[in-house]
Amino acid sequence: MTVAASILVEEHSARTRMAPASRIGDKAFEWLTLAMALAVVVLVILIGWQLWQGSSLAIKKFGFHFLTTSTWDPVAEQFGALPFIYGTLVSSLIALLIAVPLSIATAAYLTELAPPWIRQPLVSLIEMLAAIPSVILGLWGIFVMVPWLREYPFPLLKRFLGWTPFFTGPMYGPSMLAGGIIIAIMILPIITSVSREILRSVPDLQREAAYALGATRWEATRIAVLSYAKKGLFGAVILGLGRALGETMAVTMVIGNTPQIAASLFKPGYTLASVIANEFTEATTDIYLQALFEIGLVLLGITILVNLLAQLLLRTITTTSATRAVQ
Amino acid sequence: MEPLKCCRKILTIGLLAGVSATASAQMMINGAGATFPYPIYSKWFDEYAKVDPSVRFNYQSIGSGGGQKQILSQTVDFGASDGPMSDDNLAKAPGKIFHIPTVAGANVVAYNLPGNPSLKLDADTIAGTFLGKINKWNDPKITALNPGVKLPDQEIIVVHRSDGSGTTYIWTDYLSKISPEWKTKVGTNTSVNWPTGIGGKGNEGVSGQIKQTPGALGYVELIYAIQNKMPYAEVKNSAGKFIKPSLESITTAMATAQIPDDFRFSITNAPGSDSYPICGATWLLVYEQQKDPAKGKKLVEFLKWALTKGENMAKDLKYAPLPDSVRDRVLKRVDEIKT
Numbered sequence: 001m002t003v004a005a006s007i008l009v010e011e012h013s014a015r016t017r018m019a020p021a022s023r024i025g026d027k028a029f030e031w032l033t034l035a036m037a038l039a040v041v042v043l044v045i046l047i048g049w050q051l052w053q054g055s056s057l058a059i060k061k062f063g064f065h066f067l068t069t070s071t072w073d074p075v076a077e078q079f080g081a082l083p084f085i086y087g088t089l090v091s092s093l094i095a096l097l098i099a100v101p102l103s104i105a106t107a108a109y110l111t112e113l114a115p116p117w118i119r120q121p122l123v124s125l126i127e128m129l130a131a132i133p134s135v136i137l138g139l140w141g142i143f144v145m146v147p148w149l150r151e152y153p154f155p156l157l158k159r160f161l162g163w164t165p166f167f168t169g170p171m172y173g174p175s176m177l178a179g180g181i182i183i184a185i186m187i188l189p190i191i192t193s194v195s196r197e198i199l200r201s202v203p204d205l206q207r208e209a210a211y212a213l214g215a216t217r218w219e220a221t222r223i224a225v226l227s228y229a230k231k232g233l234f235g236a237v238i239l240g241l242g243r244a245l246g247e248t249m250a251v252t253m254v255i256g257n258t259p260q261i262a263a264s265l266f267k268p269g270y271t272l273a274s275v276i277a278n279e280f281t282e283a284t285t286d287i288y289l290q291a292l293f294e295i296g297l298v299l300l301g302i303t304i305l306v307n308l309l310a311q312l313l314l315r316t317i318t319t320t321s322a323t324r325a326v327q
Numbered sequence: 328m329e330p331l332k333c334c335r336k337i338l339t340i341g342l343l344a345g346v347s348a349t350a351s352a353q354m355m356i357n358g359a360g361a362t363f364p365y366p367i368y369s370k371w372f373d374e375y376a377k378v379d380p381s382v383r384f385n386y387q388s389i390g391s392g393g394g395q396k397q398i399l400s401q402t403v404d405f406g407a408s409d410g411p412m413s414d415d416n417l418a419k420a421p422g423k424i425f426h427i428p429t430v431a432g433a434n435v436v437a438y439n440l441p442g443n444p445s446l447k448l449d450a451d452t453i454a455g456t457f458l459g460k461i462n463k464w465n466d467p468k469i470t471a472l473n474p475g476v477k478l479p480d481q482e483i484i485v486v487h488r489s490d491g492s493g494t495t496y497i498w499t500d501y502l503s504k505i506s507p508e509w510k511t512k513v514g515t516n517t518s519v520n521w522p523t524g525i526g527g528k529g530n531e532g533v534s535g536q537i538k539q540t541p542g543a544l545g546y547v548e549l550i551y552a553i554q555n556k557m558p559y560a561e562v563k564n565s566a567g568k569f570i571k572p573s574l575e576s577i578t579t580a581m582a583t584a585q586i587p588d589d590f591r592f593s594i595t596n597a598p599g600s601d602s603y604p605i606c607g608a609t610w611l612l613v614y615e616q617q618k619d620p621a622k623g624k625k626l627v628e629f630l631k632w633a634l635t636k637g638e639n640m641a642k643d644l645k646y647a648p649l650p651d652s653v654r655d656r657v658l659k660r661v662d663e664i665k666t
Binding site: 071072073074075076139142143146147150170172173174252253256257258268270274277278279280281282283284285289 | 362389390391392393395396410412413415416482484489490491492493513514515516517518519520521524525526527528532535536539540
């Protein structure tokens with residue numbers, strides 16, 4: 001028997017001697033983590049149930065029409081959530097269109113190209129952006145971003161893209177587009193940080209293999225890194241989308257808060273989260289309050305639905321690329 | 328080990344001190360509600376602590392809706408609201424609720440025009456603008472009121488509150504009184520279905536948007552217009568006179584308005600040649616029959632102090648005090664609280 005083998009045997013017997021105690025520990029650990037994991041699920045269910053309870057009257061009174069009508073009139077007690085649903089989805093979509101290319105490009109630069117003396121300050125700056133309170137961003141939005149948008153980018157957009165229905169009509173400043181841009185700023189740090197971690201975890205073997213095949217730096221990044229990390233990057237985008245859907249304060253301050261459905265992104269809009277924040281404190285009648293609760297329920301539903309759709313999309317993307325790889 | 332022991336000792340002493348502090352604690356009177364009067368209420372509570380150190384007030388400015396709800400469910404000793412409670416809500420109360428008006432404020436019509444000229448507006452033009460019927464600054468109706476002022480051929484961008492608020496309640500109450508069309512189409516509430524315009528969150532949101540948007544017009548509380556140095560219009564009152572909003576013209580409006588016995592009044596468009604037409608009061612809500620006699624007694628003492636000494640502090644904080652005639656009636660009501 002070699003020395004190494006004897007050590008192994010000794011270790012093995014030591015482990016068997018310790019077994020009963022550690023097995024109880026393992027079990028306890030398993031149950032503890034299971035309980036924690038379940039607690040999250042239970043919490044979501046409880047929230048949903050509470051919202052359902054809180055809005056039962058409104059659900060009974062308005063039924064499915066709540067989701068399909070556009071009047072929001074607290075005086076006549078007529079409530080329809082459609083413009084808010086539209087506003088939430090469109091502002092989040094604008095935010096993703098702006099933030100995703102920016103964040104992934106930033107993450108790619110930081111992991112693949114940036115020299116260390118740029119990387120560290122840039123990373124801290126991006127993380128600092130995430131630390132700015134929402135309400136501060138909103139104030140900056142009112143006093144700096146919106147007047148600037150109205151002065152320069154909006155007229156340019158109108159001039160060059162005015163032939164599409166998205167950039168027509170008067171430009172007041174507070175608008176769906178302004179709301180989307182402020183959300184983009186808010187979700188940029190989270191998408192960038194998560195994407196950077198994902199790109200960093202791509203094994204160097206991937207890059208080396210690409211270079212060995214004669215790939216340029218751009219080709220190596222595109223084929224070996226970005227493509228390899230596709231699934232993870234998609235997850236980062238979904239995390240950002242989750243934040244975008246629920247973002248409230250800063251959006252409320254720049255979106256114009258008008259419940260309407262208009263193709264033009266220069267027109268003001270409204271989101272589900274904003275209307276709750278705006279009207280909850282001063283809602284005095286029962287049905288009004290219940291309608292606001294139902295808005296909360298709808299927001300929860302949309303968030304879950306969007307996440308499910310994203311998972312589905314992710315699965316189709318990964319399976320098609322897998323089959324392509326096999327072929 | 329030594330420092331840990333030391334820590335523990337300090338902690339124990341601290342805990343004991345905490346316990347003894349609660350044992351000799353003052354009586355705590357809880358209230359919740361309106362945000363508009365919060366600055367003056369907190370000033371009153373501070374000052375009153377010097378008058379009667381045995382009682383402390385805890386007021387949470389959670390909004391008028393919350394104030395009404397909490398007094399109805401009796402989770403607070405008093406509620407506060409920027410609008411009077413509706414008959415429906417009062418019917419839900421387990422006992423009779425008194426409305427105690429405390430101070431009043433005004434909405435001004437603020438705007439952003441090149442050169443910021445001083446403007447005069449009347450019921451027709453204000454309602455027309457907010458209904459979306461007058462949408463140019465050089466509309467004949469506006470120019471007729473302002474001879475000598477050169478008004479641009481520019482779109483009027485209406486700015487209103489997006490959050491539910493007492494300010495909006497006063498504003499829509501005024502519009503409903505002066506415009507039948509507004510009354511049937513839109514109505515009065517803390518938030519409404521606006522026919523036109525963009526919404527800003529809070530007084531700061533509306534004043535911010537007016538200041539940033541050329542051609543904007545909107546309503547904000549008087550104090551915000553003063554603090555932000557925004558121009559605001561003189562408004563024609565029901566007697567046909569143009570009145571510059573001021574604390575005096577608000578108090579005058581309260582003196583000339585019809586005030587019913589339950590104090591659920593509205594002072595918008597009040598008669599009297601010196602009344603500013605767009606103003607409103609704020610109320611404390613208390614039960615006639617107090618559950619806790621000791622607390623009730625202290626609350627009554629405080630209310631009497633607030634309505635006499637407290638009213639004198641109102642002007643410094645840019646709130647309009649009650650006129651003497653109203654105040655005497657309110658003090659009588661406070662005497663009717665049973666403890």
